[in-house]
Amino acid sequence: MAAAFIVGVAMTDIGWHERDPHDMGVRVCAEALRDAGLLPSRVDGLISTPHGYMSGTRKMISQRMADCLGIECGLMLDVDSGGNSSSVAVHIARDRIQGGKIKSCLVFAAQREVPPRQIRGDIVGHFHLIKAANSLYDSYQAAYGVISPLPFYAMAIQRYMHLHGIDAEDIARVAVLLREHALRHPQAAYSEPLTVEEVLGSKVLTPPIHRHESSEMHDGAAAVVLVGEELARGDGRAVRVAGMREAHDATSFVPYRGEISRFPCVGRAAHGALEESGYAIADIDVAEVYGAFAGMEPMMYEELGFFAPGEAPAAIAEGRTTHGGEVLINPSGGRLSLGHPAYVTPLLEFVEIVRQLRGEAGERQRQGAAVGLVHTEQGFINGSIVAVLDKANWR
Amino acid sequence: MDTKPYMQDRAAEEFFSRLERGEFQTTRCRGCGETHYPPRVVCPACLGEDMEWVDLPRQGTLLAFTRQADAIRCREPDVLGLVELEAIGNVVTRIDAPFEELSIGIKVAFDTWTSPDGVALHQFRPTT
Numbered sequence: 001m002a003a004a005f006i007v008g009v010a011m012t013d014i015g016w017h018e019r020d021p022h023d024m025g026v027r028v029c030a031e032a033l034r035d036a037g038l039l040p041s042r043v044d045g046l047i048s049t050p051h052g053y054m055s056g057t058r059k060m061i062s063q064r065m066a067d068c069l070g071i072e073c074g075l076m077l078d079v080d081s082g083g084n085s086s087s088v089a090v091h092i093a094r095d096r097i098q099g100g101k102i103k104s105c106l107v108f109a110a111q112r113e114v115p116p117r118q119i120r121g122d123i124v125g126h127f128h129l130i131k132a133a134n135s136l137y138d139s140y141q142a143a144y145g146v147i148s149p150l151p152f153y154a155m156a157i158q159r160y161m162h163l164h165g166i167d168a169e170d171i172a173r174v175a176v177l178l179r180e181h182a183l184r185h186p187q188a189a190y191s192e193p194l195t196v197e198e199v200l201g202s203k204v205l206t207p208p209i210h211r212h213e214s215s216e217m218h219d220g221a222a223a224v225v226l227v228g229e230e231l232a233r234g235d236g237r238a239v240r241v242a243g244m245r246e247a248h249d250a251t252s253f254v255p256y257r258g259e260i261s262r263f264p265c266v267g268r269a270a271h272g273a274l275e276e277s278g279y280a281i282a283d284i285d286v287a288e289v290y291g292a293f294a295g296m297e298p299m300m301y302e303e304l305g306f307f308a309p310g311e312a313p314a315a316i317a318e319g320r321t322t323h324g325g326e327v328l329i330n331p332s333g334g335r336l337s338l339g340h341p342a343y344v345t346p347l348l349e350f351v352e353i354v355r356q357l358r359g360e361a362g363e364r365q366r367q368g369a370a371v372g373l374v375h376t377e378q379g380f381i382n383g384s385i386v387a388v389l390d391k392a393n394w395r
Numbered sequence: 396m397d398t399k400p401y402m403q404d405r406a407a408e409e410f411f412s413r414l415e416r417g418e419f420q421t422t423r424c425r426g427c428g429e430t431h432y433p434p435r436v437v438c439p440a441c442l443g444e445d446m447e448w449v450d451l452p453r454q455g456t457l458l459a460f461t462r463q464a465d466a467i468r469c470r471e472p473d474v475l476g477l478v479e480l481e482a483i484g485n486v487v488t489r490i491d492a493p494f495e496e497l498s499i500g501i502k503v504a505f506d507t508w509t510s511p512d513g514v515a516l517h518q519f520r521p522t523t
């Protein structure tokens with residue numbers, strides 16, 4: 001079976017950016033191609049995502065990049081699948097490469113979002129944006145005025161805590177740990193330490209979610225270069241995409257049947273990706289997991305199979321998911337502390353795992369990291385993609 | 396400011412107009428007998444489009460609840476909940492009680508509620 005490899009990665013600092021997302025995108029694409037040692041004339045495919053949820057109205061993003069970088073290619077696509085978008089892009093690039101249709105693909109995402117604070121400061125002036133946010137949800141959810149998935153996540157976390165006897169400190173500790181991870185990342189949005197007292201003392205946004213337990217919308221850009229074996233062969237820094245699986249539940253935001261604190265698509269995606277790769281969950285050395293809220297992190301670790309239901313908070317408290325633990329989860333700081341430009345986030349996760357497997361993660365390096373996992377999701381974790389990555393073996 | 400709720404299809408229009416009359420109903424497929432929630436214009440079980448409207452249970456169990464501050468048609472923080480209707484499924488609704496007085500698992504009962512901007516919606520209230 002033909003394989004696909006990641007041979008180039010790049011990301012901007014994560015935070016609030018003034019630059020046009022196209023400008024961020026061009027620079028990050030060039031950096032990833034330089035990292036791959038590939039000139040634009042060798043790029044066969046170009047896939048990107050919208051520039052944001054609120055601001056993402058510009059079309060034909062990949063086409064403009066083709067012109068700017070001089071890429072005459074055989075695949076071009078702008079993907080919009082919410083939070084999964086840029087990992088759908090990686091998945092399609094991998095499939096086309098494995099199928100022999102293209103030899104290389106540049107996947108990029110750049111996001112510059114309208115700051116939510118600005119919206120709240122002028123409800124009337126930005127009412128069209130609030131209506132647009134409300135229209136993400138079906139009539140039976142939208143009627144109650146929701147303009148973000150926050151209340152749905154709040155209810156899932158509340159039930160998870162209720163069913164497993166998890167307390168507020170357990171959840172706050174997750175935010176603190178992710179901040180500790182981010183302090184080792186020079187490109188993270190946050191560089192101030194955080195304590196459990198500060199988390200629990202921060203404003204309750206939507207109970208039980210505190211301000212410091214909720215990821216903010218950030219700006220940033222990232223790019224990943226995938227190639228087939230022909231172009232990757234001999235590259236000692238190449239990372240193989242050993243398995244990848246996408247899985248969706250038949251739900252849109254709140255599930256109308258079943259348990260709101262369970263997310264079956266995560267386990268199906270993980271199972272499929274692991275099976276294809278030939279690895280078991282216990283083989284994973286380092287993982288990037290898409291948890292937009294502190295309370296969602298333990299649930300995702302459990303759905304992925306790292307821990308049994310209800311057991312992740314204790315595992316996190318015991319240091320089993322940090323440096324020196326059995327699996328290093330979200331060494332980047334995760335969505336909460338690396339920062340969360342949603343359309344870019346999956347690529348940021350791939351960048352981190354590639355850096356870890358190359359041994360180029362600096363102070364965040366997991367010694368001897370050989371197998372990594374990326375998990376991404378869309379909506380209210382209505383769909384998930386899991387990728388298993390390992391170091392290319394050219395012997 | 397147009398704050399009218401978004402109606403995604405004819406089933407939603409019908410559901411909310413029935414609520415205005417105090418009716419809490421959903422679709423049942425005449426072809427295969429499947430009851431849906433939310434109401435559907437196409438039956439996911441048999442793809443039939445011939446629906447009748449049947450009563451939903453007016454008693455349920457509170458699965459989860461929270462308070463949202465920034466939302467259309469609830470300028471004041473308001474309690475949003477998820478209520479399980481037996482043999483039907485989960486309903487997103489307003490809970491007519493102070494947040495602090497609620498707990499997971501309590502029994503709640505249906506009522507209608509007219510929002511400050513004049514929209515007829517359902518809400519549930521603890522039965523004790």
Ligand SMILES: [Zn+2]
Pocket residue numbers: 424425426427428429438439440441442443
């Ligand atoms: Zn039917």
